[in-house]
Every structure is written in structure tokens, then in C-alpha cells.
Amino acid sequence: MPNPKVNVGRVFHALGDPTRRAIVEKLSEGPLSVSRLATPLDITLTAVVQHLQVLEESGLVRTEKTGRVRTCRIETAGFSALEKWIRDRRSMWERRLDRLGDLLAESGEGE
Amino acid sequence: MPNPKVNVGRVFHALGDPTRRAIVEKLSEGPLSVSRLATPLDITLTAVVQHLQVLEESGLVRTEKTGRVRTCRIETAGFSALEKWIRDRRSMWERRLDRLGDLLAESGEGE
Numbered sequence: 001m002p003n004p005k006v007n008v009g010r011v012f013h014a015l016g017d018p019t020r021r022a023i024v025e026k027l028s029e030g031p032l033s034v035s036r037l038a039t040p041l042d043i044t045l046t047a048v049v050q051h052l053q054v055l056e057e058s059g060l061v062r063t064e065k066t067g068r069v070r071t072c073r074i075e076t077a078g079f080s081a082l083e084k085w086i087r088d089r090r091s092m093w094e095r096r097l098d099r100l101g102d103l104l105a106e107s108g109e110g111e
Numbered sequence: 112m113p114n115p116k117v118n119v120g121r122v123f124h125a126l127g128d129p130t131r132r133a134i135v136e137k138l139s140e141g142p143l144s145v146s147r148l149a150t151p152l153d154i155t156l157t158a159v160v161q162h163l164q165v166l167e168e169s170g171l172v173r174t175e176k177t178g179r180v181r182t183c184r185i186e187t188a189g190f191s192a193l194e195k196w197i198r199d200r201r202s203m204w205e206r207r208l209d210r211l212g213d214l215l216a217e218s219g220e221g222e
Contacts, residue, residue, distance in 0.1 A: 012127040021120065074204055089185075
């Protein structure tokens, strides 16, 4: 079930940034600490933390602090909201194409 | 087949804007002329044309001019690129969860 708090506009905005997409791609392979995330991306910890905040607010990532380590992992709510938005659009235009197909078939029968 | 020219970053960026999402939502119901698009959105023709250009470059919309009328319709390439990006991420984390499940089952068998 998509999280009702997830705003699909925020999700699109969050994923419009290449570094944030790289973070999501990395976390899809498994949870990582903030510092383990920062190293291959070659950006500062501060920058990673800011990107993580945007990703958390969009429901794409969640983080959890245990002692001194903050672990980041994928949150599915943002993805579900994205998929729902795309599916809704697709179903609209496919329904329309079905109706067009029916109309064409009917006009063909009348010939 | 996703259009190889579609850049998923551009698609996310394009859909991060609420007016551009509204245009895509409107066109999902059927093709419209630029002026018919502008009226309910309550924005100038110039603004619609600029948004349409971003949507065209992202493979989400295509426009075609016949005489004096430019007709806009949904282009599926951008949507396919989005769906592929999400599907690839999902398959990564689902594969990882499957492996975790296998490991847990194996450790349970050993008890």
C-alpha cells in the first residue's frame, strides 16, 4: 500500500538529482552507514546527510541511528507512490486506446 | 522497448514540476492543442510551450504541428524509462531479501 503521506512531486524532485539517484542505487544493493555511502560518491558527509534528508522526506530512504552509526536503507513507500502514479496514467491512456479500438472495429463492421 | 535516447534523470526532473505533471495528467486523457492545454491550467501560452519543450526532451510528450495548430500527446518512451529504472532497483533489493531469507532458512535448518 502506498504511504498516504508520500508526495509524488517530492519523489520526482528528489530523484531528479544524480547524486540522490546514485545513493538510491547504492542502497538498493543493501543498507550502508552514512560514511560508507559518502566514500564512493566522493562527496562530503554534510552533503550526503543533506541528500539523505531529502530522500527520507520523500519516503525513498530511511535511516536509523545505533550508537554512533547511522544506517541507511531503502524505504519502499516512495517507490510505491511513483509506481502508482505511472500506473494511473497508463491505465488512462490504455482505456482511451481501447475505446478508440472499439470505435474503429464498430465502424469497420458497419461497412 | 525503452528509447535509448531517454535520460531517466531528465524524466525525473521534468516530473518534479507540478505544472508539467498536470500537463501529463491532462494528456493521459487524450491529445490536446497547446491552447486547449493552457486554458484549464491558467498559465500563458508561452509558459505551456516552455513546459512542453522540457516534456518533449524527456520523451514524455510529443507534439505535431498541422497548419496553425500544434497537437500534444503522450509519448510512452519516458514512462518506459521510468518504469525500467524502478524495476531495476526493485529487483536488486528483492534479490537481496531472497538471499537473506535463504540464509535465515539455512541457519534455521542447522539448529
